[in-house]
Amino acid sequence: MTIQTVPPAAAPLLALTPGAPAPRVAVITGSYGAGHNSAAREIARVLTTAGCEVAIHDVVTLLPWRIGPILRRVYYAQLRRRPNSWGTTLRLLEPGRAAHRLVTWLLAFAAAPVVEATRGCDLVVTTHPFGAQALGHARTTGDLAVPAVTYLTDTSVHPLWIHPRVDLNLAIHDVAAAEARRWGGRTDVVRPLIPTRREAPAPIHGEPRAADITGPWALVTGGSLGMGQLAATARDILEDGQMTPVVLCGTDDRLRRRLARIPGVVALGWRDDIPDLMAACDCIVQNAGGFTSLEALASGKPVITYRPLPGHGVANSANLEAAGLIPWARTPEELAVWMAGAQVAPRHNRLPMDAPDLLDVLTGRHAATVAA
CATH class of the missing domain: 3.40.50.2300 (Response regulator)
Incomplete structure (x- = not known):
């Protein structure tokens, strides 16, 4: 254009x-x-x-x-x-x-x-x-x-x-x-x-902070509500074996409890340290393309779209990919390729600042x- x-x-x-x-x-x-x-x-x-x-x-x-x-x-x-x-x-x-x-x-x-x-x-x-x-x-x-x-x-x-x-x-x-x-x-x-801070509509659980998570890990987010196929995404990351899935469940405490029962998955509830988590992870996997994706891009870490939400999530994902901001992995195999690249990719802010x-x-x- x-x-x-x-x-x-x-x-x-x-x-x-x-x-x-x-x-x-x-x-x-x-x-x-x-x-x-x-x-x-x-x-x-x-x-x-x-x-x-x-x-x-x-x-x-x-x-x-x-x-x-x-x-x-x-x-x-x-x-x-x-x-x-x-x-x-x-x-x-x-x-x-x-x-x-x-x-x-x-x-x-x-x-x-x-x-x-x-x-x-x-x-x-x-x-x-x-x-x-x-x-x-x-x-x-x-x-x-x-x-x-x-x-x-x-x-x-x-x-x-x-x-x-x-x-x-x-x-x-x-x-x-x-x-x-x-x-x-x-x-x-x-x-x-x-965003410089987050509102706190839900209690913050006694979960690990960013510095407590070791080894390569992917931060999985479905926005503030923990929407979408986050459990399936976590399982795909587990099966690939390159990284530990750390899932932000937002205000959905039922999802947090369910994912916490899956061996190898770190399930987090509402957090007030999102910038710290994004700075510490190896890549960010998102599904909505909304304001959380802006936080992710601003962190400078590699960001991947996977299993986007129907409707606005798919539309956002297509536009983010077309703009060259966030790649869209459409299969588990593509996700694995992007995660492998994330571990050697340069860190920079892709936002049009x-x-x-x-x-x-x-x-x-x-x-x-x-x-x-």
């Missing part, structure tokens, strides 16, 4: 004027996974450091009729019990489908509580597609008079992420930006935000990029 430089927007989305009152910014997350929350916290940290007053809101609590928590329970149950159906669900939510019309109609009702929650703000940023649809509707009706921005947390962009009346979408890679533009969104590429940072984009101190 050819990238060309164009002049920045005439008016910045965020004004930082010395001596003026601190700009007020609302960040709308969606607690359907830790990645959206992590992105929201990092955005809040950057803007607070720059002198803004920032408040974070959860679209789950803003949706009408208490449907937010219901959708979250259904989503979690679907990924745990019928994961293969998630890809079908995402296809049904594409434009032109009845489900897409129903969901966007429903999310329009969230516009009023979103506007109320963000009243008095100078800028609203969302890290979840539900927030993007609600903000876009509010911009369409004129109920939201300040700029709205969507921060795209993944390298693949489902059309629900994009509303044509959202002022700007921020993508973490050219591949994601191109998809967002295909769906009709004005999009800039920004330097990825890497030369893109403008979030603050430069929002304040207009950059040259916007668009696909030619």
